[in-house]
Amino acid sequence: MKLTMRLGVRSYDIILKRGVLSRVGQLTNLSRRVLVVSDEGVPQAYRDAILAQCGQGVSVVLPQGEGSKSIACFERLLNTMLEHDFTREDAVLALGGGVVGDLAGFAAACYMRGIAFINCPTTTLSQIDSSIGGKTAINLEGAKNTVGAFHQPCLVAIDPDTLDTLPPRHFANGLAEAIKAGVIADPDLFELFEKGDIKADIEEIICRSLVVKKNVVEKDERENNLRAMLNFGHTLGHAIESISGLGKLYHGECVALGMLPMTESPSVRRRLRTVYKMLGLPARIRYDGEALYEFIRHDKKMGAGGAITVVKAAKLGEVRLEKIPLEDLKTIIGEGIR
Ligand SMILES: NC(=O)c1ccc[n+]([C@@H]2O[C@H](COP(=O)([O-])OP(=O)(O)OC[C@H]3O[C@@H](n4cnc5c(N)ncnc54)[C@H](O)[C@@H]3O)[C@@H](O)[C@H]2O)c1
Ligand SMILES: [Zn+2]
Structure with missing residues (x-):
């Protein structure tokens, strides 16, 4: 193909x-x-x-x-x-x-x-x-x-x-990015995961994920706007990855965690957790919320009163960029993902 x-x-x-x-x-x-x-x-x-x-x-x-x-x-x-x-x-x-x-x-x-x-x-x-x-x-x-x-x-x-x-943990880790592609733009791709025969469907999973990314990159190569959608799950994910010590939790595992608080629909959150469980991806984590918040503030070079753009999913295939005050991010972060 x-x-x-x-x-x-x-x-x-x-x-x-x-x-x-x-x-x-x-x-x-x-x-x-x-x-x-x-x-x-x-x-x-x-x-x-x-x-x-x-x-x-x-x-x-x-x-x-x-x-x-x-x-x-x-x-x-x-x-x-x-x-x-x-x-x-x-x-x-x-x-x-x-x-x-x-x-x-x-x-x-x-x-x-x-x-x-x-x-x-x-x-x-x-x-x-x-x-x-x-x-x-x-x-x-x-x-x-x-x-x-x-x-x-x-x-x-x-x-x-x-x-x-590829070792099984790395195999599952990368699938988190395909789940992300499914949530942001391709509900059928997400449903492939719910079907559960990942090895049999792997080529379709790769292909559909690449199509989602390609469509976005072609419109916004340098991430001036639309490409930021691909960062769904990444604001928190990236921070979890960094404060837990680079390499301890893998990138995809952190993105999987980071998508949960940014998914507004409780039923989609439940579906995500079910898929994570089947794949062996983490669905819960406790962390030092203050450290995570400070990491993001420092990483984005923002003062305490600033606002940050995050990607939220209302439902499958429907994401939007939203500018929220840093204080709201603090509430979203909490003390962990449960
Ligand atoms: N550039 C981008 O757009 C982009 C997007 C997402 C992630 N990333 C970056 O990608 C990195 C993570 O990549 P990764 O998850 O592929 O990790 P990785 O490159 O560390 O590979 C995982 C492990 O698998 C081993 N390996 C590779 N291929 C193998 C195979 N076929 N069989 C057996 N073992 C194999 C490697 O030796 C390595 O230890 C992070 O640094 C992340 O920031 C970049
Ligand atoms: Zn990523």
């Missing part, structure tokens, strides 16, 4: 097909220097499949986890490209999850002011969400995505077969 992200001169194809990992070279030019970025958790067989198609592949295997979205790893990628005489005609290829994608994409955005970036996502989260849209970033001292750039890939090749090796 092929989707095209239509962004004028920055348009690109998104190919979703079992086995596509061994055919990437037929879809884009790998006959140049290609920096193949993965991490230690990505099975060697996937690296071999990609490197076999590269005439001049240079492989960098990073440590696993959020900690690799760092200045040190960013520097390592840039230095490796410089050592191997990469020019503006060469490319960076990300093979892995959102961590590898965000870091490698940022290195591609910066090296010689921007070189080609190919994304081959291998986690549910990256196949469903992070591999398209062009947001790239690294973390600064534990503050997530503080340094980054918009840099669109030139090809996204998604091979759902790679999900067979």
Whole structure:
């Protein structure tokens, strides 16, 4: 299946097909220097499949986890490209999850002011969400995505077969972003989760989620307005992720939690909890509400009297941006999600 992200001169194809990992070279030019970025958790067989198609592949295997979205790893990628005489005609290829994608994409955005970036996502989260849209970033001292750039890939090749090796917690984690896509724009997608045969429906789940994101990004690439809808569950989610210590709770798990207080309909909240339970995603958490509130205030650089825009869902498929006083956010945050 092929989707095209239509962004004028920055348009690109998104190919979703079992086995596509061994055919990437037929879809884009790998006959140049290609920096193949993965991490230690990505099975060697996937690296071999990609490197076999590269005439001049240079492989960098990073440590696993959020900690690799760092200045040190960013520097390592840039230095490796410089050592191997990469020019503006060469490319960076990300093979892995959102961590590898965000870091490698940022290195591609910066090296010689921007070189080609190919994304081959291998986690549910990256196949469903992070591999398209062009947001790239690294973390600064534990503050997530503080340094980054918009840099669109030139090809996204998604091979759902790679999900067979993904640990179950990571498999469920990424599905939270698909649930989000369902809530904001595609009730039928949400109902696929209620049907409960996720493995059988995984290609449809990935595809429908990508369509939701693509439709939004095409209208608002740089998040001036509409793209903020994709942040449903993320204001709180991002704060929970950061104050619980980066990497302890995964991104999707935090987004799953963050969607609950922003869902106004009690029946939709109940349905969300049922789906979370089936998937093994967290549906409850206790936290220090004051710390969470302070994190958000600091993160958004706001004084105590400020107002913040949040995304609320009235019902399935119906979300809106709402500007609320910070005091109201404090009430929404409470002391946990129960
Ligand atoms: N750029 C965006 O638009 C965007 C959107 C959402 C999330 N993100 C970012 O994505 C990151 C999270 O991504 P993630 O959830 O993919 O985590 P991840 O990249 O850390 O991958 C999860 C784990 O799975 C392993 N792995 C990857 N593919 C595998 C496979 N096929 N088989 C076995 N193991 C495999 C990795 O080694 C890693 O340990 C966060 O940093 C988040 O901020 C970015
Ligand atoms: Zn997200």
